[in-house]
Amino acid sequence: MHKKTWWGAIRPYVMVGPAMAGIILFVIYPIVYLIYLSFYKYNLMNKAKSKFIGLDNYRGIFARDDFYKALGNTAVYTVSVVFFTVLLSLLVAVWIHKNKRINSLVQIGLFTPHIISIVSIALVWMWLMEPNVGYLNYVLHLFGIPPSQWLQSSKTAMMSIVIVSVWHSIGYYALILVAAIKGVPSEVLEAASIDGAKRLRTISHIIIPLISPQLFFILIIMTIGSFKVFDSVRIMTGGGPNNATNTLVYYIFGYRATNIGYASATGVVLMAIIGLLTILYFQVLSKRVHYQ
Amino acid sequence: MRFELRSIGTTVQYLLKIVFILLFIFPLLWMISTSLQTLHETQAFPPTLVPSVPQWRNFASVMDNGSFLMYARNSVVVTFSVIALQFLVMIPAAYAFAKYKFAGKNILFGIVLLAFMIPGQITFIPVYLMLGDWGLINTLLPQILPFMSNAFGIFLLRQYFMQLPEDLIEAARLDGANEFKIIWRIMAPMAAPALATIALFSFVAHWNDYFWPLVMTNSDSVRPLTIWISTLRSEEGIANWNIIMAANVVLVVPILVVYAFCSKQILNAFVYSGIK
Known part of the structure; x- marks a missing residue:
């Protein structure tokens, strides 16, 4: 009996043990290690030669133009992707939320890109955006619009990546909002239409406030997700042309082998930015969120 | 009259929705079409919409490549190992968090939720160095552990476990089942819908993953299909888009097959994950 109660007391810890070990080993400890590395000039070949250099890596970051370029690009990317994705997902969700067969077909089609690897998505769009024989320029040609260089010009490369990202993510967010709108009591929407409320007014005054918890949620995950953009940049442009699409994670990736301390410090900065944005969202927006 | 106007409006809506679906499906159809074209057809302008003779040998030339099997095997091994390992770790932990009272439970669960928020794009450098110290780079383990x-x-x-009735566990205990048996023989099978959802998520996430295998590997022998396909363009010199798209189709097919069979469940699972 005594043995049994002893086992009963430690059993929960044994059961959550492996999960906690995984998190500590692969999330918590790496964060501590990342911060530690950021104070060092790390020598990959000979660890003993690594040198503590205090805040030098951070000073380096904030003194370099290419960092600000990457930060600015990431900000432009994030703002554009979040703005267009939220706007379009909301409109689409309002359009297709009713239970109809055609609507569930739209949902299935819309969602398909989301489950496909970004590698495939990026390659297909590179092919569509090929400047000489690509399909998009053919469509422009049909409408009598001059061809675009898309990913191959520093003027249009960022826009092209944003288009692909918005196209890729609308399905997921629209679906979350469809579920949210379905949660709005139908009497409320009926009452609004009986009162003769215009479509746009219904959206802005009734639907948006009622689904604000979900909107708040997707704003946060979309912002964090956009700030860590990497895959599409790496495959479609390699940060170019002329650094026009170099983003923070791509920047860190570029230094991961040559200057580990510097890359780590940039990682800490990225983590701080994401953390601050999340706190800011909670401070500014959470008061406006209506929980029913 | 009014009725007719209405039905015209409905038809227009219907057509608009079909065009809208095409907007999201067309790039995938275009990928498939290109994968069956000759190199000559891919270089034509206006573009070839439907290949005159489907070039199935594009697929043969993708798969004949000796390394294809190696990359495919890596993708399969990594994806299924991750799912199996996650199940082993997750089921007892979730059961303990759901059904036991113990000191520090809320703090530990808080740490789990916190971990959910930290992306690999932040931790990859230290994790790489650590696994390098353990001598695991050049194995598949850095993509699994x-x-x-x-x-x-x-x-x-x-x-899910919290929703399952306590009586069930009590009854099993009275029958003399120990906790181990209760978890693996009774609770886990009852949680099959939740486990299926989680397995689907992991399958999609790890089959498609590009970033993590890219930063965790130094040699082709441990790289998955995604990395290989992303390098095809530079490897081929000039862009053989038909071959690249054929490789792409091979990567996408397993996902699309799963999607075709359970699109409803997948949609629900993703939406549910977004709402909770």
């Missing part, structure tokens, strides 16, 4: 604790899965499964 770091995902052993699926925070989202633990969260979802805990919710």
Whole structure:
């Protein structure tokens, strides 16, 4: 009996043990290690030669133009992707939320890109955006619009990546909002239409406030997700042309082998930015969120 | 009259929705079409919409490539190992969080939720150095071990376990079943819908993953299909888009097959994960 109660007391810890070990080993400890590395000039070949250099890596970051370029690009990317994705997902969700067969077909089609690897998505769009024989320029040609260089010009490369990202993510967010709108009591929407409320007014005054918890949620995950953009940049442009699409994670990736301390410090900065944005969202927006 | 106007409006809506679906499906159809074209057809302008003779040998030339099997095997081994390992770790943990009282439970669960928020794009450098110290780079383990604790899965499964009635566990205990048996023989099978959802998520996430295998590997022998396909363009010199798209189709097919069979469940699972 005594043995049994002893086992009963430690059993929960044994059961959550492996999960906690995984998190500590692969999330918590790496964060501590990342911060530690950021104070060092790390020598990959000979660890003993690594040198503590205090805040030098951070000073380096904030003194370099290419960092600000990457930060600015990431900000432009994030703002554009979040703005267009939220706007379009909301409109689409309002359009297709009713239970109809055609609507569930739209949902299935819309969602398909989301489950496909970004590698495939990026390659297909590179092919569509090929400047000489690509399909998009053919469509422009049909409408009598001059061809675009898309990913191959520093003027249009960022826009092209944003288009692909918005196209890729609308399905997921629209679906979350469809579920949210379905949660709005139908009497409320009926009452609004009986009162003769215009479509746009219904959206802005009734639907948006009622689904604000979900909107708040997707704003946060979309912002964090956009700030860590990497895959599409790496495959479609390699940060170019002329650094026009170099983003923070791509920047860190570029230094991961040559200057580990510097890359780590940039990682800490990225983590701080994401953390601050999340706190800011909670401070500014959470008061406006209506929980029913 | 009014009725007719209405039905015209409905038809227009219907057509608009079909065009809208095409907007999202066309790039995929275009990928398939290109994968069956000759190199000559891919270089034509206006573009070739439907290949005159489907070039199935594009697929043969993708798969004949000796390394294709190696990359495909890596993708399969990594994806299924991750799912199996996650299940082993997640099921007891979720059960303990759902059904036991113990000191520090809320703090530990808080740490699980926190871990959910930290992306690999931040931790990859230290994790790489650590696994390098352990001598594991150049094995498949760096693509498997770091995902052993699926925070989202633990969260979802805990919710599910909490809904299962306590009586069931009591009855099993009276029958003399020990906790081990209760968890693996009774609770886990009952949580099959939640486990299926989690497995689907992990399958999609790890089959498609590009970033993590890219930063965790130094040699082709441990790289998955995604990395290989992303390098095809530079390897081929000039862009053989038909071959690249054929490789792409091979990568996408397993996902699309799963999607075709359970699109409803997948949609629900993703929406559910977004709402919770």
